[in-house]
Amino acid sequence: xxxxxxxxxxxxxxxxxxxxxxxxxxxxxxxxxxxxxxxxxxxxxxxxxxxxxxxxxxxxxxxxxxxxxxxxxxxxxxxxxxxxxxxxxxxxxxxxxxxxxxxxxxxxxxxxxxxxxxxxxxxxxxxxxxxxxxxxxxxxxxxxxxxxxxxxxxxxxxxxxxxxxxxxxxxxxxxxxxxxxxxxxxxxxxxxxxxxxxxxxxxxxxxxxxxxxxxxxxxxxxxxxxxxxxxxxxxxxxxxxxxxxxxxxxxxxxxxxxxxxxxxxxxxxxxxxxxxxxxxxxxxxxxxxxxxxxxxxxxxxxxxxxxxxxxxxxxxxxxxxxxxxxxxxxxxxxxxxxxxxxxxxxxxxxxxxxxxxxxxxxxxxxxxxxxxxxxxxxxxxxxxxxxxxxxxxxxxxxxxxxxxxxxxxxxx
Amino acid sequence: xxxxxxxxxxxxxxxxxxxxxxxxxxxxxxxxxxxxxxxxxxxxxxxxxxxxxxxxxxxxxxxxxxxxxxxxxxxxxxxxxxxxxxxxxxxxxxxxxxxxxxxxxxxxxxxxxxxxxxxxxxxxxxxxxxxxxxxxxxxxxxxxxxxxxxxxxxxxxxxxxxxxxxxxxxxxxxxxxxxxxxxxxxxxxxxxxxxxxxxxxxxxxxxxxxxxxxxxxxxxxxxxxxxxxxxxxxxxxxxxxxxxxxxxxxxxxxxxxxxxxxxxxxxxxxxxxxxxxxxxxxxxxxxxxxxxxxxxxxxxxxxxxxxxxxxxxxxxxxxxxxxxxxxxxxxxxxxxxxxxxxxxxxxxxxxxxxxxxxxxxxxxxxxxxxxxxxxxxxxxxxxxxxxxxxxxxxxxxxxxxxxxxxxxxxxx
Numbered sequence: 130x131x132x133x134x135x136x137x138x139x140x141x142x143x144x145x146x147x148x149x150x151x152x153x154x155x156x157x158x159x160x161x162x163x164x165x166x167x168x169x170x171x172x173x174x175x176x177x178x179x180x181x182x183x184x185x186x187x188x189x190x191x192x193x194x195x196x197x198x199x200x201x202x203x204x205x206x207x208x209x210x211x212x213x214x215x216x217x218x219x220x221x222x223x224x225x226x227x228x229x230x231x232x233x234x235x236x237x238x239x240x241x242x243x244x245x246x247x248x249x250x251x252x253x254x255x256x257x258x259x260x261x262x263x264x265x266x267x268x269x270x271x272x273x274x275x276x277x278x279x280x281x282x283x284x285x286x287x288x289x290x291x292x293x294x295x296x297x298x299x300x301x302x303x304x305x306x307x308x309x310x311x312x313x314x315x316x317x318x319x320x321x322x323x324x325x326x327x328x329x330x331x332x333x334x335x336x337x338x339x340x341x342x343x344x345x346x347x348x349x350x351x352x353x354x355x356x357x358x359x360x361x362x363x364x365x366x367x368x369x370x371x372x373x374x375x376x377x378x379x380x381x382x383x384x385x386x387x388x389x390x391x392x393x394x395x396x397x398x399x400x401x402x403x404x405x406x407x408x409x410x411x412x413x414x415x416x417x418x419x420x421x422x423x424x425x426x427x428x429x430x431x432x433x434x435x436x437x438x439x440x441x442x443x444x445x446x447x448x449x450x451x452x453x454x455x456x457x458x459x460x461x462x463x464x465x466x467x468x469x470x471x472x473x474x475x476x477x478x479x480x481x482x483x484x485x486x487x488x489x490x491x492x493x494x495x496x497x498x499x500x501x502x503x504x505x506x507x508x509x510x511x512x513x514x515x516x517x518x519x520x521x522x523x524x525x526x527x528x529x530x531x532x533x534x535x536x537x538x539x540x541x
Numbered sequence: 542x543x544x545x546x547x548x549x550x551x552x553x554x555x556x557x558x559x560x561x562x563x564x565x566x567x568x569x570x571x572x573x574x575x576x577x578x579x580x581x582x583x584x585x586x587x588x589x590x591x592x593x594x595x596x597x598x599x600x601x602x603x604x605x606x607x608x609x610x611x612x613x614x615x616x617x618x619x620x621x622x623x624x625x626x627x628x629x630x631x632x633x634x635x636x637x638x639x640x641x642x643x644x645x646x647x648x649x650x651x652x653x654x655x656x657x658x659x660x661x662x663x664x665x666x667x668x669x670x671x672x673x674x675x676x677x678x679x680x681x682x683x684x685x686x687x688x689x690x691x692x693x694x695x696x697x698x699x700x701x702x703x704x705x706x707x708x709x710x711x712x713x714x715x716x717x718x719x720x721x722x723x724x725x726x727x728x729x730x731x732x733x734x735x736x737x738x739x740x741x742x743x744x745x746x747x748x749x750x751x752x753x754x755x756x757x758x759x760x761x762x763x764x765x766x767x768x769x770x771x772x773x774x775x776x777x778x779x780x781x782x783x784x785x786x787x788x789x790x791x792x793x794x795x796x797x798x799x800x801x802x803x804x805x806x807x808x809x810x811x812x813x814x815x816x817x818x819x820x821x822x823x824x825x826x827x828x829x830x831x832x833x834x835x836x837x838x839x840x841x842x843x844x845x846x847x848x849x850x851x852x853x854x855x856x857x858x859x860x861x862x863x864x865x866x867x868x869x870x871x872x873x874x875x876x877x878x879x880x881x882x883x884x885x886x887x888x889x890x891x892x893x894x895x896x897x898x899x900x901x902x903x904x905x906x907x908x909x910x911x912x913x914x915x916x917x918x919x920x921x922x923x924x925x926x927x928x929x930x931x932x933x934x935x936x937x938x939x940x941x942x943x944x945x946x947x948x949x950x951x952x953x
Contacts, residue, residue, distance in 0.1 A: 145597035182621060185557035190624035197635050198620035201613035208610035209594060212602035223609050227639065228684055272640055 131296040132164045132254070136264065136286030139173035140303050141360035142206050145213075148172075151301075151360065152213035155259055159219060164254045166293060168264045168286040169210055171202025192237035196266075196276045199238075200226065203263035203282070211261045221259040224250070226266035226274070231285065233267035233275045240267060240275035242284065245292035262289060280341025287344045291351040298348065298355050299369075300340060305359035306370030307332060307339055309534040310387035315526045317535035321370055321385060324479075328385045329355070329372045331477040331511045340372075348372070383480040383487060384532040387525050388511075390473045391518060393423060394446040395503065396439055396453055400463025403435040410460060411437055414452045420445040424473070424506045424513060434463070438504055440515065443469055471503060472521040475513040476528060488512045494531035500524055543708040544576045544666070548676065548698030551585035552715050553772035554618050557625075560584075563713075563772065564625035567671055571631060576666045578705060580676045580698040581622055583614025604649035608678075608688045611650075612638065615675035615694070623673045633671040636662065638678035638686070643697065645679035645687045652679060652687035654696065657704035674701060692753025699756040703763040710760065710767050711781075712752060717771035718782030719744060719751055721946040722799035727938045729947035733782055733797060736891075740797045741767070741784045743889040743923045752784075760784070795892040795899060796944040799937050800923075802885045805835060806858040807915065807927060808851055808865055812875020815847040822872060823849055826864045832857040836885070836918045836925065846875070850916055852927065855881055883915060884933040887925040888940060900924045906943035912936055 135155065142148050151167075158165050171179075179198050183190065207223035214221035230246035250260050264282025267275050277284050283300060290298035305320070307329065312318040324332075326349040329340065339357055348355050358369040401407055408427065415422060425439045441449045450467050457465040481487040488505075491512055495502060500523065504515040516524055529535055547567065554560050563579075570577050583591075591610050595602065619635035626633035642658035662672050676694025679687050689696050695712060702710035717732070719741065724730040736744075738761040741752060751769055760767050770781040813819055820839065827834060837851045853861045862879050869877040893899040900917075903924055907914060912935065916927035928936055941947055 145594060148598065179617065182557060182617065183624070186560065186621050186624045187628040191627050194620040194623045194627075194635055196620075197623075197637070198617050201616045204613045204616075205591065205594065205610050208606040208608075209598050211606045211609075212595070212598045215603050215606075216599040223606055225609070225686070274637070 130162050130164060132166070132293060133158060133297050133299060134166045134168065134286055134290040134293065134295045135299045135301060136168040136282055137170065137301045137360055138282065138303075139170040139176070141301050142169050142210065143173035145209065148206070148209050149213050152210060152217055152219070154360070155214060156217055156219050159259060166250060166254070166260045166262060166289060166295070167210065168262050168282055168289060169203060169206040170264050170282040172206055175202040175205070193273055196237045196274050199276050200263070200266040200274045203265050207261045207263045211259075214259050214261070219259055220257055221261055222253050223261045223263075225263050226285075227268045227272070229262050229289075231262075231267035231288070233269055233277070235269040235271070235273065235275065237273075237275055239278040240269070242267060242277070242288045245288060247292045247294075250289075250293060277343075280344070283341035283344035284347060287347045287351075287353055287355065290353050291347065295353070298353055300344075300355060300357050301360035302339060302357065303359060303361065304339060304357075305362055305368040306357045307372075307386065309385070310525055310529055311389070314389070314522050315387075315529045315535070317529065319534060320368055322368075323371045323373070324385050326355070326372050326374055327510055328477050328479050331475065331508070332386055332388050345372070349374070382478060383484050384476045384478040384534065385480075386477055386534065387528050387532075388475045388477055389521060389525055391521060392443055393440040393471060393473055393515075394443045394449075394467060394469040395471050395515060396441065396446075396449055397436060397466045397468075398438075398453055398457050398462050398464075399436045399466065400434045401437055401460065402462075403433050407435075407460070408437065411453070411456055412439070414456060415439075415441070415449055418448060418452060420449050420452075424504055424515065426504050426506060440471075440473070440504070468503075470518045471515050472518040472524075473513055473515050474521065474524045474528065475511050476532065477511045479510050481512075482509045490531060491528060494527050495524055498523055498527050500527075542574050542576060544578070544705060545570060545709050545711060546578045546580065546698055546702040546705065546707045547711045547713060548580040548694055549582065549713045549772055550694065550715070551582040551588070553713050554581050554622065555585035557621065560618070560621050561625050564622060564629055564631070566772070567626060568629055568631050571671060578662060578666070578672045578674060578701060578707070579622065580674050580694055580701060581615060581618040582676050582694040584618055587614040587617070605685060608649045608652075608686050611688050612675070612678040612686045615677050619673045619675045623671075626671050626673070631671055632669055633673055634665050635673045635675075637675050638697075639680045639684070641674050641701070643674075643679035643700070645681055645689070647681040647683070647685065647687065649685075649687055651690040652681070654679060654689070654700045657700060659704045659706075662701075662705060689755075692756070695753035695756035696759060699759045699763075699765055699767065702765050703759065707765070710765055712756075712767060712769050713772035714751060714769065715771060715773065716751060716769075717774055717780040718769045719784075719798070721797070722937055722941055723801070726801070726934050727799075727941045727947070729941065731946060732780055734780075735783045735785070736797050738767070738784050738786055739922055740889050740891050743887065743920070744798055744800050757784070761786070794890060795896050796888045796890040796946065797892075798889055798946065799940050799944075800887045800889055801933060801937055803930060803933060804855055805852040805883065805885055805927075806855045806861075806879060806881040807883050808853065808858075808861055808877075808879045809848060810850075810865055810869050810874050810877050811848045812846045813849055813872060814874075815845050819847075819872065820849065823865070823868055824851070826868060827853070827861055830860060830864060832861050832864075836916055836927065838916050838918060852883070852885070852916070880915075882930045883927050884930040884936075885925055885927050886933065886936045886940065887923050888944065889923045891922050893924075894921045902943060903940060906939050907936060910935055910939050912939075
């Protein structure tokens, strides 16, 4: 008998009919001899409705009160799903974040889970009940309601799986797993049945929006296998992607997939005096303004001057640009330029750390179709480049072919 | 400095604009030097929306899960009102039923309050905060979310006022207090500035739907003054009705007002053997089916036979009628009849206990316009009669005049 934590997103529980379908699916897993804990999001549309009410009062209002309001979305779903299970003869019990004792820090609207008390849930499971837990929410040590931020239900799912020592955390979404790249860009994209958590982390952070990145970090830290499935597939005929620690993956391929991201913008400060501490003087004000920086490249300087380039989310571009101009004036840099017409393309694969030549094969593939590279950054298991946004689709398809990802039988 | 608990119903918080208006009103009370605790209902329409979702899954579903779902309505309102207060510079803090430690019994959907922990709320008040508490909800000793049933927010308000030793509990509604009778039936109805809790109890239970009856019982038990006000009146120019224990009321009038109720139906079982225990044999099955009985009249028997008449809610009439027929067959009664075309009219007044002749003046007034009385029942401070429904308005107006309620300067 396995203990499985299943997480269903807002679309999967978007109507009473779909909630009933989720109940049917959960019961199938129970009938196959499993104990099941279900984590649910708010019904699709509900969070937006609540945000609308909040904005009608005060968009900049108290984060504590926003959490009180937002947490109601998931609370409605747990009650409805527990009722749907019981209607079909399956004993069930709903838990709010507070009732599940999901203790977080006090960072309202983006809290982090500190601890989960597994005793009550284990007791209910032992009684043959399915336990339905509200995703996205917890309480701080003072009993204040907190939320985990966007995608937080995935994190709840994984954290619960860890706390309960579950055998697997299943994330149900509207896709049946991870593909070698986005099939809307490259129709030859192949389904990936298994990949490492590190690869998933890179795929997720690079824009494959299947799993929330913090949940993958959590799973990595605690070695919890995640299975991504579609809640719209037939129960007995479901494709899925199993994401585990590297050592468990059978066959190690060099490049697992191509990720990409159109949401970034690039900023360059040129002719910067090449002195110790200059990177901090440039990025310090950006970080203080809570703007996240993704890629950072500093060219080797000549004449005591250097260029410094980085990327931010497009939504933060204007704010970052103003801050950078102020820094440029203060440190006497030559110029300050930006570009919002870029895209980032990455090749990801745990195998590339033991294979030379992956990056050069990437560059040569892009050169062969005349795509110019603006920035390059590498990690142990990925190589990312920034190109003009208009070349994005071409770059993805070219790389997909160059690393043999469309072929039957695995990557190059 | 007074400590005031204010309760606002669903219509008063029905839109973000109205929530803002409530915030303005609360701030005026604070500026006048009061500490204020606010109890709110769900925004109007919200509870019906949630009931719709519940019914789409399972109308007969688990009461525990229904409470989990229904409690979200008030939780949204407390967050929005706290934000609206803070937006206008007034520190505030929301409390769910659980956070306010409103401990109830475990009777889901109709729980009763056992205890409230006032410490955290008093601490917040001492910090200059307005405390906003979700009405209608609590938790049982096992931490399960409970709701208090229809009108439960009034009860939350009074119970909180008692627990916090408040000076007054203000109930804001869409009317500015209690009238001598419904002004839609008798345009000469007068506003009552002050009445006793006992009178309010009778007025409420007789169909004046201003206050939920349990909240009045609670206020009576703990001697908590209730003030009924309109949330649509100007703050400084508001009429209200203050409801207190009898001893505090200055001028005692014989008849305070005329209450009525069209929601009842009458059932008669005739020719019943007049033996000990027969009332129980007749009403036992009715009570077991959870049908509430209001008036009960048993006529003196002759020839060892008696008639037995009682009233139930019209919604329960058919079920009650079936049960009564079965009883009639079992005990060998002569017949079993019913009438749904009736209405109950009552005169209410704490002064009538020390004045003879009130009932006879009532009967004579009704006789003078040819209204036949089907049933009579009396208590210390009220006399109720059942008449044909078609005479209801005539009866109310006639009694209103007969007891001088329309005159300037008080009742007879």
